[in-house]
């Protein structure tokens with residue numbers, strides 16, 4: 001079993017069914033970067049019956065908040081979250097795509113009002129899921145296809 | 153019937169909403185012409201906030217408001233106003249809403265009107281936001297088509313700059329609600345963007361001559377010199393999309409143009425029954441009256 005390639009964790013979160021190649025993005029979203037203290041293990045390009053290939057991320061001692069789940073769902077809409085306590089899965093759920101997100105994506109349109117540093121405005125997007133996740137700026141209407149590039 | 157508080161984007165309107173505004177405009181036609189007096193907006197003040205010049209749009213809103221008995225205040229010259237000195241749009245709006253009952257906003261940033269409608273406690277009407285939306289232009293175009301031709305099962309040719317013209321893009325979105333067949337007439341470098349071509353509406357690529365023979369409406373837009381690498385190239389292209397009286401000899405198609413024109417419609421067309429572009433400018437008044445009445449009453 002491929003799961004054996006990464007060690008079990010005692011307490012923390014396992015994020016499974018991440019599209020292959022997006023594990024590093026997920027780590028960035030949950031705030032793990034070089035210098036962080038969390039014990040992290042991950043596997044990339046693991047075989048998956050559902051997805052062909054997938055990535056998995058395990059973080060010891062960290063539970064994931066709603067805001068982070070929203071972000072993860074944008075780049076990994078199929079991801080499943082396993083909450084681990086004392087080596088047991090105590091909760092398991094799929095991320096769900098929010099209808100709209102505020103303040104977590106930047107509009108690619110440089111002339112969009114949401115990119116004017118003088119204005120008290122938070123970029124807000126409507127999320128559509130047809131043939132992949134697409135975010136549409138609620139101000140200027142610009143569509144974002146490569147969402148990971150515009151996460152703030 | 154539908155009732156809306158702001159008018160930000162043509163995308164927010166259903167076919168029913170559009171029909172409602174257009175039939176309301178009908179009720180104001182004679183008032184717009186000055187043949188009947190109406191004071192339904194007496195005591196109401198409209199603030200015209202134009203951060204970009206657009207004299208025709210501003211004046212037609214002004215005319216619409218005054219014909220209904222209301223008053224208008226203006227930003228004045230941009231250079232002289234405090235807004236030019238680095239004040240945010242948000243602050244400007246919060247001040248202006250203290251002085252007026254409704255704001256008409258034209259601003260160079262896309263999405264500014266939506267943003268304004270979220271900030272203001274009075275209605276906001278979008279009069280153009282950057283390369284974004286200009287819904288009152290689209291509504292007056294639709295009204296012109298309704299009065300001078302017909303809206304349902306229309307055959308319309310869009311001629312000129314189909315790539316950058318936002319009037320064209322919004323008009324297509326609206327016409328999609330009315331089963332139009334759209335003839336596209338443009339130079340290769342100014343073709344309609346892919347994402348609009350994907351819309352569920354009947355498109356036909358055409359040349360100008362065929363289009364004039366087959367359609368009910370010819371909608372002409374300006375081809376801008378800046379879009380071309382050199383002037384020679386521009387002249388060649390622009391010349392082949394120029395409409396003259398001779399081309400219309402056996403055609404009943406109406407000719408529309410959002411104005412100002414440069415030379416894409418010859419002056420000898422002006423006297424023909426096909427020419428409706430000045431009436432199109434007039435129709436902006438009853439349509440804007442209908443919108444003002446909608447948001448203010």
Ligand SMILES: [Zn+2]
Nearest residue numbers: 107112137140
């Ligand atoms: Zn935007």
